Amino acid sequence: MSIPMNPGANLRGAVDLSGLASRPQQAAPGAAAGPNAGEAVRVPSLVLGGTDENFGQFIELSTRVPVVVELYSDRSEASTALAPVLERLVTQQAGALLLVRVDADANPQLVQGLQATTAPTVVVLIGGQPMPLFQGAVPEAQLSQVLGRVVEAAAQSGVSGRVVVEGGAAEPTPEPELPPLHQEAYDAIARRDYATAIAAYQKQILQAPNDREAVAGLAQVSLLHRLDGKTLDAIRAAAAAGPEDVDAQLDVADLDLSGGHVADAFDRLLALFPVLDSDGRDRVRERLLDYFEIVGVGDPLVTSARARLAGLLY
Structure with a gap:
């Protein structure tokens, strides 16, 4: 399974985000009506911490809801700048995505497994499969686009559960007005x-x-x-x-x-x-x-x- 890029450019990569899901994706037969379609996935928060030890549970969760994984480092200014923006945009998806933050300095197995060469590195898990989204800084406008298209691509693959925060449903945060x-x-x-x-x-x-x-x-x-x-x-x-x-x-x-x-x-x-x-x-x-x-x-x-x-x- 892949999230298609711009078919004319044929440039699948971490920065060229604007063409994500620009052409129809072939879903597995019967996927859209699968047992996980629309399933409520109960979690304590829309933003969770991932480690080498607990990451298996997020791979399993990604068969029900797309999981965005952010590998960050406190030593990276780009990581520090990205964190609140990514959290806000995931929250605005109102339960269509789960965000897992991984300290790259403390979890070398995940860094190696996800082939992260810099921080921040952001990938998405859909159906247990990791796919790269971007590394380093990305303008908020494009980041918002790519998260929306991740949701679309996941739904086309039958991964369309909704995250429900224990104690109440996830509510969208009003999107701040851009200059x-x-x-x-x-x-x-x-x-x-x-x-x-x-x-x-x-x-x-x-x-x-x-x-x-x-x-x-x-x-x-x-x-x-x-x-x-x-x-x-x-x-x-x-x-x-x-x-x-x-x-x-x-x-x-x-x-x-x-x-x-x-x-x-x-x-x-x-x-x-x-x-x-x-x-x-x-x-x-x-x-x-x-x-x-x-x-x-x-x-x-x-x-x-x-x-x-x-x-x-x-």
Whole structure:
């Protein structure tokens, strides 16, 4: 079972979230009317703690309700920023999702089993099967979209139980109103009009240069815009044919980052940097700065890559 991505781009990955469930998913025969459809799943809270020892119960729960798993680290600023946003958006789903938070530093077996290379890493369990959603920072507008589409994909697979918090049903929290330009970007992303979303974020940054969410959103949607309509095979082939071709290597680095291979994207561009002319170096440096915003400036991989870049520059 998979959550389909944009079929034209053929880029299944951790960052390109906008195409989730953009084409019909084949459910197992009879799944929609299965015994778990609409089942009430009673839990003490919509947000629970996961560990190496208790994770089996959440795998079992995911056969009845989709379980979002957040691997976090208290050492990661991106994790700290994501936690309240993810909890709020899961709560707004009114019992359609369960959130399980896992301390990546204290649970190495789960980190290895879920192939997490950075914190935060977010995956979803549907029918006992883990599927990657994203790593690092993701704009709230896109995160809201992907959670809604996870619910749709789970329902198509017959996993449509509802979480009921013991002592009362889960109630949706009123969604906070976005600033106008953020809302404009959100709406544009929803209709895959990335150019308009980019323009909205750029205008917001001109008005509020310290708006970190707008900066990260601009980097994120710019990545989506660059990858839109391109295929994995074409990108890989061009990069192999032109190891010092800046455009080809930037494209494949975008592909690596979109698939959650953050270290590979950083290493590729940092290894390329010394052989480029000044124009090529400027382009690579700007792309890396975009990546740092997408992944999260407090992430250890970003800290390491930033230090390597500084060494190359000075």
